[in-house]
Amino acid sequence: MKSRLEILIALPTFIVITLLLVVSAAAEVWLQSKQSEEILHEQAYILSQEMQAAWDFVSVNQDRINTDGDGSFTFKGLHCSIAGTSIGALFTNRTDYVIRYASDHPRNKANLADDFESDAIDYFRSNSRAKEYCQTNFLLSDAEYYRYAVPLVMGSECVGCHGDPAGEIDVTGYPKEGMQKGDLVGIASISIPVDSHKEDLKAQIIHRVLLSTGVLAACFLTITLVTRRYVIHPLRKVEGAVQKLGSGDMSTHIDVEAINACGEINVLSGQFNNMASELDALHKHLEEMVATRTEQLADANETLAEQAAKLEEMNRRLTENDLYKSHFFTMMSHELRTPTTVIRAYIDMLEEEGDLDDEARRNAVKAIRTNAQSLSKLVDSILESARMEAGAVKLEKTVVDAADIMVEVEKTLTPLAQDKSIDLQVSYGNTPLFMADANKLLHILENLGSNAIKYTGFGGEVSVSASLDEEAGEMRFVVSDNGIGISEADKQVVFEKFKQAGSSVSKPVSGSGLGLALAKEYAELHGGSILLESALGQGSEFTVCIPFEEPDFGFE
Numbered sequence: 001m002k003s004r005l006e007i008l009i010a011l012p013t014f015i016v017i018t019l020l021l022v023v024s025a026a027a028e029v030w031l032q033s034k035q036s037e038e039i040l041h042e043q044a045y046i047l048s049q050e051m052q053a054a055w056d057f058v059s060v061n062q063d064r065i066n067t068d069g070d071g072s073f074t075f076k077g078l079h080c081s082i083a084g085t086s087i088g089a090l091f092t093n094r095t096d097y098v099i100r101y102a103s104d105h106p107r108n109k110a111n112l113a114d115d116f117e118s119d120a121i122d123y124f125r126s127n128s129r130a131k132e133y134c135q136t137n138f139l140l141s142d143a144e145y146y147r148y149a150v151p152l153v154m155g156s157e158c159v160g161c162h163g164d165p166a167g168e169i170d171v172t173g174y175p176k177e178g179m180q181k182g183d184l185v186g187i188a189s190i191s192i193p194v195d196s197h198k199e200d201l202k203a204q205i206i207h208r209v210l211l212s213t214g215v216l217a218a219c220f221l222t223i224t225l226v227t228r229r230y231v232i233h234p235l236r237k238v239e240g241a242v243q244k245l246g247s248g249d250m251s252t253h254i255d256v257e258a259i260n261a262c263g264e265i266n267v268l269s270g271q272f273n274n275m276a277s278e279l280d281a282l283h284k285h286l287e288e289m290v291a292t293r294t295e296q297l298a299d300a301n302e303t304l305a306e307q308a309a310k311l312e313e314m315n316r317r318l319t320e321n322d323l324y325k326s327h328f329f330t331m332m333s334h335e336l337r338t339p340t341t342v343i344r345a346y347i348d349m350l351e352e353e354g355d356l357d358d359e360a361r362r363n364a365v366k367a368i369r370t371n372a373q374s375l376s377k378l379v380d381s382i383l384e385s386a387r388m389e390a391g392a393v394k395l396e397k398t399v400v401d402a403a404d405i406m407v408e409v410e411k412t413l414t415p416l417a418q419d420k421s422i423d424l425q426v427s428y429g430n431t432p433l434f435m436a437d438a439n440k441l442l443h444i445l446e447n448l449g450s451n452a453i454k455y456t457g458f459g460g461e462v463s464v465s466a467s468l469d470e471e472a473g474e475m476r477f478v479v480s481d482n483g484i485g486i487s488e489a490d491k492q493v494v495f496e497k498f499k500q501a502g503s504s505v506s507k508p509v510s511g512s513g514l515g516l517a518l519a520k521e522y523a524e525l526h527g528g529s530i531l532l533e534s535a536l537g538q539g540s541e542f543t544v545c546i547p548f549e550e551p552d553f554g555f556e
Contacts, residue, residue, distance in 0.1 A: 017219050021212040028208055029201070036197045037136060037146075044148030044190040045135065047099060051084060051188045052150065055101075058083040059157045064172075075171045079161065085111065086187070096193050098145070101152070103186035107174045118190050120149035123293050124184055133187075136194070144198075148190040154183040161203045343368050395437045395525050399551045402431040402466040402475065408442055409464055412447045428466040434475055435549040440522040441477075444530075447515040448479040448542045455540070456483030468548060474528070475546045482539040491532055519544075 040191040058065070059080040066075050081101065085108070088099035100110075102117040113121055120133040134148045154162060162185065166178025179185070282289070347368065410426040418425040445464060452462045462481045469476050486494060495516050522528050526546045534540035 013223050014216070014220050017216055021216060025205070025208050025212055029205055032201050032204055036201060040136075040146040040192055040197065041134060044146065044192055045132070047097070047190050048132075048148060048150040050186050051088065051099060051101075051190075052152070054082045054087050054329055055080050055152065055188070059155065062160075079172055080158075081107070081111075098189075098191035100189050101186055102149075102189050105177070107172075111186070111216070113187075113189075114295055116147045117149060117187060118191070120187050121184065123521075124151040124187065144194045145191040146194050148192070149187045149533075151187055152185045154179045154181055154185050156181055158185065168417065209240070395440070397435045397437055397549075399433050400436045400438045400441065401433055402428050405438065405442055405445065406464065406466055409445045409449055411465070412446050413453060413462070415452045416450060417462060420453060420456070420460070422456055422459070423461045424453075425461070425463040426465075427463070431466055431468050431475070433551050434546075435551055436475075436526060436546055437522075441526065441546070442542075444519040444522050445477055445479065447519050448544070451515065452479055452481035452483065452540070454540075456481045472545075473548050475548050476518055477544040477546070478541060479544075480539065480541040481508060485536045485538050486532070486534040487536050491534065494532070495530070 046549065058078070062079060065078055068074050084101050088101065089096065102111055102113040102121075104113050104118060104121050106112050116135055119135075123133050124130055130151070132148065132150050134146070136146055158179075159181065161172060161174075162179045164176065164178050166176055168176045170176050198309050318509050394502065406426050406428040410424070413424055413426075414424075449462065449464055456462055460482050463479070465478045467476050468474075468479075520530050523544055528546040531543040531545065532540070533543075
């Protein structure tokens with residue numbers, strides 16, 4: 001396994017790294033070659049510009065050179081061709097560069113074009129806009145040169161020596177060629193040896209190969225050592241542990257730190273240790289596992305018992321609800337019977353027509369009216385609750401003035417408050433008109449107000465107020481008292497049907513238990529709510545929150 005695994009890991013890695021190094025070296029050689037060629041081209045270009053500058057200088061200043069101090073013209077034998085050829089020859093003698101002027105019809109045979117220069121002249125004649133011509137690795141005197149040429153074009157200052165008439169002898173003693181301005185006179189030829197550049201490139205290649213070889217050897221050695229230390233050795237330890245486990249030694253474990261396990265081998269060793277531990281536990285502690293399962297079954301049975309207890313509690317609550325409903329119907333019988341009995345008693349009194357005076361009659365009629373109203377409201381509450389359960393109650397929104405609502409509330413609550421000498425305060429300030437179901441809103445406030453009076457002792461205080469909360473966008477109606485208050489436990493049930501604060505099946509409190517439930521449902525029909533703040537002995541405060549909806553009167 002050892003040799004095969006090392007080869008399988010090292011060989012592909014070695015091949016990939018070798019290919020990468022070869023590609024890198026080839027790219028480096030290509031880049032160096034291109035850079036060397038660019039350097040040669042730059043050097044040749046600069047030299048050609050200098051030679052052209054010398055040619056142009058002598059050409060432009062030809063008259064000044066041949067004019068004596070007295071203004072007479074005397075040809076000195078110095079012209080552009082002589083100057084350029086001499087400068088090129090001097091530069092060539094001092095360096096290993098070759099710089100000269102060339103033409104395919106020179107006046108001086110030394111300027112006769114060679115093969116490269118002839119090709120350059122033909123190229124410039126066929127491409128009048130061409131500015132340069134070059135060739136790499138051109139053999140010249142058995143050595144390789146970079147050849148570069150630029151065109152020399154006939155200018156106006158050259159007409160005196162090379163223009164019309166053709167055949168006329170010019171000042172230099174040569175017949176004129178009859179050339180025209182813009183014609184190609186010849187070329188400036190630059191030859192730069194490339195041996196030094198090739199030597200530099202060769203040295204760089206050798207250096208790159210040696211460096212790449214060193215890197216390759218280092219990589220191969222590193223991969224071999226790392227593979228042997230962190231892969232081969234740990235895997236052999238894992239293999240031995242597997243063999244021991246297979247032979248029945250369930251206590252076998254792998255020391256991860258001792259074998260230098262990393263990465264996936266570390267995970268594999270950990271999983272092996274976990275498996276060995278599980279097998280050892282299964283082999284040695286089967287009875288404990290059975291006991292654990294038994295305990296789990298006991299827990300399951302306990303859970304089932306708890307569920308059964310919860311079901312029993314639910315049944316108890318359902319039974320209690322049935323008792324509350326029975327209590328409700330009993331209470332309704334009482335509540336219906338009481339005003340009915342009073343009404344019948346006062347009717348009997350009126351029918352007897354004994355010695356009743358006018359005040360007694362008025363009191364009897366008042367009592368009949370009051371109890372009849374209570375009976376009517378009770379029946380209405382029962383019917384309305386049934387309609388709410390059936391989903392038949394709908395809002396009938398109209399434009400509501402809070403002042404009107406509060407006046408009606410005050411009319412209803414004042415007699416009740418006077419009977420108990422309760423100080424009733426009704427306030428509404430300057431509230432705007434809004435959209436709501438006036439009857440249901442009035443029912444909410446009358447119910448909360450009558451409850452406040454009902455649970456407030458003689459001489460107590462009850463207040464009802466209306467205001468607009470602009471920030472919350474709500475109409476708020478607050479009913480507060482300083483009565484007996486409501487406990488935390490009763491706060492959870494006062495808004496439920498058939499239930500009342502401080503009431504139980506065994507100790508009922510007078511009332512239907514529908515008032516607050518209906519009030520809450522009416523508020524929620526408006527999209528609002530009823531908030532309750534109360535504590536035993538400190539009174540209660542009910543806040544009715546109705547979303548403010550501004551009436552649309554159709555005005556712009």
